[in-house]
Amino acid sequence: MNVLSYKGYSARIEFDAEDEIFFGKLAGITDGVGFHADTVEGLKAAFHEAVDDYIETCATVGKDPQKPYSGKMMFRVDPEVHAQAAKAAELSGKSLNQWAAEVLAKAAASKAA
Numbered sequence: 001m002n003v004l005s006y007k008g009y010s011a012r013i014e015f016d017a018e019d020e021i022f023f024g025k026l027a028g029i030t031d032g033v034g035f036h037a038d039t040v041e042g043l044k045a046a047f048h049e050a051v052d053d054y055i056e057t058c059a060t061v062g063k064d065p066q067k068p069y070s071g072k073m074m075f076r077v078d079p080e081v082h083a084q085a086a087k088a089a090e091l092s093g094k095s096l097n098q099w100a101a102e103v104l105a106k107a108a109a110s111k112a113a
Helices: 040-061 079-091 096-112
Strands: 003-006 009-016 021-026 034-037
Antiparallel strands (some): 009 021
């Protein structure tokens, strides 16, 4: 996977064939923080610099840097899926929240590997 991680921030890396550069932006925050370079080594350095600059800039202006994710999720599913998930959670002796967190963690880990 084309992902860089540093200090709790991550970015998906892409390549622009026309300009012959690698580029990315911090994922999971609304502040637009991007970076680019023409080598892998340069890209890693640019990513670290972008994260460090973001944190430093936030401190300078008195703003808390956004964290990539809060841990709270809200989404809608088909009522039948909701019922099946609630039943699976109950049968496993867990709350629906605990059960869903474990299922999502397993699914996410299998995609990230």
